[in-house]
Amino acid sequence: MIAATEAEADAVAPAFDPEGPAPGATPERILRDFITAGSGAGDGYSVARQFLTPELAQSWEPEERIVLFRSDPRVEKREAEGVYQIQLETTGTIDARGVRTNSPVPATETLGVRMAQVNGEWRIGEIPDGIMLAQSSARDLLLSHSLYFYSSNYRYWVPDARWFVRRTGVTARIVGAMLAGPAPYLQGSVTSAFPEGVTLARDSVPITSGTASVELSSEVLENATSLGLQQMNQQLQVNLLGLNDVTSVEMTSGQPIELGDPSPDLVVPELAPDVGGEQVAIAGNELVRVRNGAVVPIEGLPSVAESQPRDPATSVSGSAYAFLNAARTSLFVTAPGSQARAVAKGSALTQPSFDPDNWVWTTRAVGGRSEALAIPPGGTEANAAKLAAGWLGDRKVKELRISRDGSRALMVTDRDGVGEVLVAGITRSTEGVPQSLTTPLSLPTDGTIDTAKWAGQSAIVASSTGANEEATPVILQLNGEQETMAALDGVLGISAGSDAEDTFYAQAGDTLYRRIGNSWVDEQLAVVDPAFPG
Template identity: 40%
Template sequence: MNVRHNPNARCARTRRPAIRRSPTCRAVARRAAPAAALLRLLAVVVVMLLCSAGCAVIPSSGVVGKSDPVAGRNNPVNIDFRQNAPVQGASPTSIIEGFIAAGTGVSDDFQVARQYLDHTIAGTWKADARTLVYKDSFKVVSIGSDIDPGNGPKSSAGSDFKIDFDLQSLVDANGILTPSDPGAVQTVKFSLVKEDGEWRISSVPDGIMLQSANFATLYSPYSLYFYDPTFAYAVPDIRWLAGKATTRATSIVRAMLNGPAPYLKGAVASAFPDGIKLVRDSVPINNGVAQLDLTAQPLLDATVKARQQMQAQLLLTLQRNLNTVTSVTLRADTREIDLGPQESGQPALVVNNQVPHTQVAIAKNELVHFDSGQISPIAGLASMAKHGPSHPAQSYTKPLYAFLNADHSQAFSVAPGQAEVPGATGVNLTPPSFSPQDWIWTAAGDGGGQIIAFHPDVSKPGQPPAAVVLSVQWLVGRTVTDFRVSRDGSRALIISTLNGVSSVQLAGILRTGDVPKDLTVPITVVSSVNPGLGVWISETSMAVMRPSSTGPVVVEILDLKSDPQQLAPLEGMRWLSAGNSWLDLYAQTDKDIYSRLGNGWVVQAKDVTDASFAG
């Protein structure tokens, strides 16, 4: 299977202008040289002292933009944290604190952390079961009747303690990160006993606890790729994984073989059958070739085409996350398998689907094209002025459009040379959104949890489109203000409010054949601007904002791999559109469209509104 990679936008490098110093400045520089040398020497000494104190070696690279509660990092080097073993005579508090601090020992299977455990659990405690990410500090509290957390009781009888963490997020065994609700507290209980005269932990939940800064250093986000149901589009599934560079490929493959995250189950497909596993817990990479020894029978039972799809899924996932993989070989246990010839003329797998640069917009009460600040009529399209059209949308590949009427009670589709066709009715419908398969989606804003999708057939002008109404239970009681289908067609961005508080959520789209039937239970994406509108920017990033016709409005970039990033505010922003990067954003006021310029906004067109890229 061919894989088409869309080029990522690269930031241009700016050359720093040469600075010519005056004679006075040169004289000052000469006099300052000895002092500068002394400062450099002091800086070196400080760094050496910090390193000897046990600080981690933290890389300076990072990813811009996200809604996860921790900063995303893609750590290219091994992280070297030093863990301290328990000391003789340590108190229960010191033992618990030392155990938690030793949770940074990802590179050696937490050998130091296990020294804090008694012999009954040291070998069975599963460090990778989960990771609790907490904020700030914590305090060890006794929940026993005769215990002093500092020194413990005089007897060797078991004693119980607890810690209440200000929880930031939780990562499960498959690397799926779930942000916590604001103010969430997680209690972890410990039991201690005396073993050979020293306090040791006899009971503690599986998993580790990491302060947020350590988590951001030790863990990195990775995109596992699955297929959409048509096997035409790649769908990313973000996981947070830790470990040495030498084990990174193994962690990625193991997580992928375990299947998609719960919110994507049923919405995406994997080429790998259920139950297939790595025969050995290692994915060696030699001269760019990643070698996988997989469970023999499922691999041998698969068709040649299915094996090719497995190879393509693996290759895409490893190449997009690691710079050391050029090809993948699959083996049934240790036996080479036939992958067959590559099929000629097979459509390329679309990765990070790109949108055309032309937008559809409203000018003088008509649908128009908008491109590079220029407005032009849509050839062959009849006048829609009688509907008072607003919030138009357009297909990715066809001259097919959709729009709402003036009071947002109807959504229409229309094509050049054809009359408009109503596709959905409801109260306060959200702006229509196209999937790549030309299903047009909108949500009713009345709190009933109804999502409508309709599919016009341009080959049958005037006929009502196929339509479905989804009753989404987890949306009942919430007011949906925006619903946007992802550019791979398998996910939906939903913004809704309850009691004035907004939630940004992602759900998978379930289908029967090619007909939508439901949404999965969503994940929540953290935003700080209480948004009402949002648009997709890429396969993992979105832009959201809260419209206002009077006050300043801030656009927030949310990315599944990094922290949120806020852009400069714009007065009276009420609409937003996005091309293929956050640099390709358009903000809109009542009558003007603005584009990005540096860190601000500049007017690009007047008397045009509601511009939208495909989707």
């Protein structure tokens, strides 16, 4: 039997062989070389531990916190004997669960250190747990991997981006992180099939002929049903398949766990909901479809011209539409064969967004603050869910987009003139009624951001807007990575479908541009406010 983690580490991890402490090295040299030694994860970071006093070497937790930095670290001696500090220009941090938080630019961090003499040599006696990695080498040292949890209705997989050090045992750490639950911003908005308290019974996940054997603690069998066990197995599979060539998963707890006959209630969740290649847009003051490079009318849809429509949206099924009036003070819904009806009013309404159950979402300004509004199918403002997230504070919401799994809300907000891209979880009642927005994940950006859209499950496209300005759209990954696109003049809006490669568009002036590679191609379509379903 081969340990999957060892095989994977050999296959994907580059060999880093840092040197131990040099005889007679100064405290400054010890600290600099200790930072470098953090790149060597082999044998439990044995080389890095040589720079620590014997007592600290025993208790030091290298992966409790990873600080990513650019530029050379600065090491300075302080007034007190043996006290030093390390100053870093940071790009982000990764916590013990693998959750990455990007730093706003610029950002610095100072770590306090106390040095001590051990047999005549300087060693580190006190330093915070964790390692420091140069951003330039982090991609080689770290593995980005999405954990997956169920949406609250078990119909979709919801990604939870994490980072792990490439070393022996990474597969077991991925499973352990999944068992520990979702990242803070997803807590309450997604669910795990595994009961709270279930852990790995051993710190390795061996594989034989492509089958990963996951040994779980005995709590996994408490009050377990066949459906529950099958959901657990399904969740393990989506988290591990393809990792180190895993092709199947076996759960054990002392002995192999029998899953029983497939439950009739077992749902196979969608991993990447497809919203198709059509967009809804405005042309000639009417709602239209953009399909295969052409503008076509929507069959059976009554005229909405008298409402002066802007910012349209459509459900994934294409059976329902929503839009705002030109003043952004009224929200309308309509469908083929049905006259448009106003379902909500307010100030500074944002472009509507449909969730998978056809709730229509928008935000509005209320008393100097913003609130999210979710209107049920067939409903109005009278029976809408009103979500006034306390963390919004005095932020002005410029955009709200619901993910295609219905579990997350993408928001662009303005606080003191600075645009922010935020992703919050959506908590719902057992009946699926939206209840609250969780404290969000922030995706820092270098430039001005006025608009953002989902491009699949884990990517977001974002851009500044302005008729007389040059925009440089960016692709933001939930794992913290970014890709800058070619600049485009006069961007007024953007739209994205199921990915950022083939279905990323920008409205500039009175025409629509499509992203092809790193270029923009004029589709020569006279439409405004294009939007993919959702």
